[in-house]
Amino acid sequence: MEKIFLFTAAVMMLAFSTDLAYSAVNFTLEDMNGKIYNLKEQLGQGPILIDFWATWCTPCKNALPHLQTLKQKYEKQGLTVLTISIDSPKSQSKIKPYVLAKKFTFPVLLDPNSEVLKQFKGNSVPFQVIIGQDGNVIETHTGYNPGDEKVLEEKIVKLLSAGSGNE
Amino acid sequence: MNKIVCLLSISLLFLIIYLPSAQSVEYSGGLKLRCDYGREVDPQSLNSYPDNHTDRRYFEGLFTSDFLFDQPRFGDKLLISLRMLEFQPSDVDGYLFLLDDERRLEDKIYAQLNWGNFEYWAGDIYETFGKGLALNLFENRDLYFDSGLRGGKINYLSKKIRFKAIYGQARNWYLVHRDNVGGFNAEYRPVEGLLTGASLVHYEGLSAEDGPAYKSHFDPEIYAGWDFSPLSIYAEYAERREENFSEKIGSGLFTSLTTFVKGVSAQLNYKYYHFGLENSFATPPIVQREFTTKLLSTHPHIPLLTDQVGYELELSAAPHELLFLTFNFSQSSQHNGNSLLPEMNQDYAPFWEAFLEGEYFASPQLTARAALGKNQEASNNYWQDKTGALLETIYNIDAYWSLTLLGERMWTDNLEFNEYYFDHYAAVTLGRAPYGSLTFSYENSTRESTTEGDQWLGGELALTIKNEHRLTIFYGQERGGLKCTSGVCRPVQPFEGFRIGYEGRF
Numbered sequence: 001m002e003k004i005f006l007f008t009a010a011v012m013m014l015a016f017s018t019d020l021a022y023s024a025v026n027f028t029l030e031d032m033n034g035k036i037y038n039l040k041e042q043l044g045q046g047p048i049l050i051d052f053w054a055t056w057c058t059p060c061k062n063a064l065p066h067l068q069t070l071k072q073k074y075e076k077q078g079l080t081v082l083t084i085s086i087d088s089p090k091s092q093s094k095i096k097p098y099v100l101a102k103k104f105t106f107p108v109l110l111d112p113n114s115e116v117l118k119q120f121k122g123n124s125v126p127f128q129v130i131i132g133q134d135g136n137v138i139e140t141h142t143g144y145n146p147g148d149e150k151v152l153e154e155k156i157v158k159l160l161s162a163g164s165g166n167e
Numbered sequence: 168m169n170k171i172v173c174l175l176s177i178s179l180l181f182l183i184i185y186l187p188s189a190q191s192v193e194y195s196g197g198l199k200l201r202c203d204y205g206r207e208v209d210p211q212s213l214n215s216y217p218d219n220h221t222d223r224r225y226f227e228g229l230f231t232s233d234f235l236f237d238q239p240r241f242g243d244k245l246l247i248s249l250r251m252l253e254f255q256p257s258d259v260d261g262y263l264f265l266l267d268d269e270r271r272l273e274d275k276i277y278a279q280l281n282w283g284n285f286e287y288w289a290g291d292i293y294e295t296f297g298k299g300l301a302l303n304l305f306e307n308r309d310l311y312f313d314s315g316l317r318g319g320k321i322n323y324l325s326k327k328i329r330f331k332a333i334y335g336q337a338r339n340w341y342l343v344h345r346d347n348v349g350g351f352n353a354e355y356r357p358v359e360g361l362l363t364g365a366s367l368v369h370y371e372g373l374s375a376e377d378g379p380a381y382k383s384h385f386d387p388e389i390y391a392g393w394d395f396s397p398l399s400i401y402a403e404y405a406e407r408r409e410e411n412f413s414e415k416i417g418s419g420l421f422t423s424l425t426t427f428v429k430g431v432s433a434q435l436n437y438k439y440y441h442f443g444l445e446n447s448f449a450t451p452p453i454v455q456r457e458f459t460t461k462l463l464s465t466h467p468h469i470p471l472l473t474d475q476v477g478y479e480l481e482l483s484a485a486p487h488e489l490l491f492l493t494f495n496f497s498q499s500s501q502h503n504g505n506s507l508l509p510e511m512n513q514d515y516a517p518f519w520e521a522f523l524e525g526e527y528f529a530s531p532q533l534t535a536r537a538a539l540g541k542n543q544e545a546s547n548n549y550w551q552d553k554t555g556a557l558l559e560t561i562y563n564i565d566a567y568w569s570l571t572l573l574g575e576r577m578w579t580d581n582l583e584f585n586e587y588y589f590d591h592y593a594a595v596t597l598g599r600a601p602y603g604s605l606t607f608s609y610e611n612s613t614r615e616s617t618t619e620g621d622q623w624l625g626g627e628l629a630l631t632i633k634n635e636h637r638l639t640i641f642y643g644q645e646r647g648g649l650k651c652t653s654g655v656c657r658p659v660q661p662f663e664g665f666r667i668g669y670e671g672r673f
Binding site for chain 2: 022023025026028033034036040055056062088089091092093094096097098100101102103112113114115118119120121123124137139140141142143145146147148149150151
């Protein structure tokens with residue numbers, strides 16, 4: 001066990017010294033209305049913000065109204081907001097009533113086995129991923145504290161003002 | 168499928184065909200660590216609390232490595248993902264969940280090739296058909312549950328047609344048998360809003376405990392959905408049939424009706440499950456609210472999914488722009504003959520629950536959430552009555568600092584043991600975006616228990632470092648209970664001590 005610890009500690013040190021920048025794996029998921037979304041088709045317009053959530057997760061639900069605000073504010077400038085629910089088939093039916101009543105207009109894709117979440121190396125929700133318009137994962141973030149949305153907005157504004165969405 | 172053959176096949180595929188011709192190869196990784204150091208209650212101990220404790224040493228290290236090949240010789244993208252898990256459960260978890268030495272080192276590997284409308288997967292795979300009446304494979308590390316297969320699958324996706332085929336072998340795991348599982352699913356959307364689908368899944372039990380006449384069965388299913396705003400309907404029907412297909416073991420039906428009118432969203436779900444045979448690879452919708460308040464949710468009603476009839480109504484509305492309300496009511500029981508509705512007679516393990524939750528956005532600085540839930544269930548012919556109340560406020564001190572206060576109370580009246588008691592839970596969280604939060608929690612119970620004590624105090628620091636790295640440190644006491652996800656539950660023992668967690672991506 002000690003060897004594993006030492007090994008992982010070394011990996012962590014390596015990790016801290018590098019910036020995150022790798023291509024996002026393409027995924028194809030259905031949204032809650034049965035429409036099929038492909039990440040590749042969303043690329044090229046500007047940065048993409050992906051938020052993984054679930055109906056049973058209170059911090060996730062606290063974060064969603066801020067994503068709606070970001071969508072409304074920056075959509076015309078090129079921001080795409082995608083949310084992905086990891087609700088299992090058991091709780092999946094709760095998604096649509098919640099989203100409709102909250103008047104959210106962003107797409108809600110379904111990832112019932114958390115396969116796409118795992119591909120982005122997320123372990124828990126809420127989990128956010130920012131992808132540049134070239135398809136590179138620029139940043140990921142786990143959890144939600146009030147105020148996180150302001151930091152997120154600053155990053156998105158920076159990306160949009162940079163024009164390419166790749167910085 | 169033989170593990171070595173699988174690994175060799177993927178390696179050969181990787182080395183011979185793709186590596187020399189890929190335009191670029193990118194690497195990304197993830198790491199998750201968890202270490203518990205303290206004491207936990209030993210359910211086998213004959214002593215009373217606190218002398219029923221034993222040492223808890225738990226370690227989990229999960230290392231994920233992804234290699235992404237762009238424009239390989241065949242296909243658009245190829246992903247090779249390796250996952251190594253070093254896992255050392257505590258002694259108590261080891262014997263409770265049959266986690267022998269064989270299960271303490273998990274390696275997982277899969278290759279995913281995207282090529283036009285096709286996706287090819289080989290290695291460790293997961294999948295869901297429809298709403299999961301015939302097939303739902305998932306992994307939850309917290310529950311020691313993993314119904315994933317080692318094998319392959321192919322998905323074809325277009326706007327009108329979707330096809331999936333899967334075959335593989337599951338490994339012995341908590342609540343999961345070693346089975347060969349194979350099946351296919353096809354969906355057709357003739358016009359926008361209309362969905363039709365069908366699946367056929369075959370299960371072949373290989374576990375030694377199933378004896379020489381191991382179980383083997385087919386699960387055929389059909390489903391359809393129609394979304395014609397403001398109404399959408401969905402229905403899924405599955406059967407469980409004997410190996411020769413002629414004899415029906417059981418069946419299950421799930422239907423859902425959703426509408427959104429004048430700012431009110433309503434959903435009515437109905438279940439009629441009479442599968443006759445348990446199958447951990449197929450977990451249909453539970454049709455009850457799984458998460459209400461923390462206290463109610465950690466003392467849940469566990470439905471017997473092979474024998475259930477019931478319904479659930481959920482209403483959500485925003486009567487004012489500052490207020491959001493949700494109401495949920497569900498009722499269920501085991502079957503009484505062919506009755507299509509739940510039976511509230513104690514002989515049929517009935518359950519009902521009503522839950523009301525309101526969120527009030529008082530100002531940009533202050534949000535409040537209040538909830539009230541009540542449920543009743545009969546177990547061993549005795550009624551148990553639980554009522555839970557919750558109040559939470561989130562106060563944004565400034566743009567980055569926030570204070571969250573949470574208080575809960577639960578009243579329990581258990582006629583089986585002639586008990587009436589209260590549980591309380593309180594938590595205070597100070598958050599600083601985006602760096603992390605500090606939480607203190609306190610829980611107590613007036614229940615006289617000889618096994619778990621009556622109060623639990625703990626503190627947790629969560630730190631986010633450079634966004635990609637998150638460290639959590641817990642110290643204190645944690646109450647046990649049931650941990651449930653997707654209807655799969657496992658008992659968690661009361662714990663006291665340190666828990667350190669890390670997760671990161673690079």
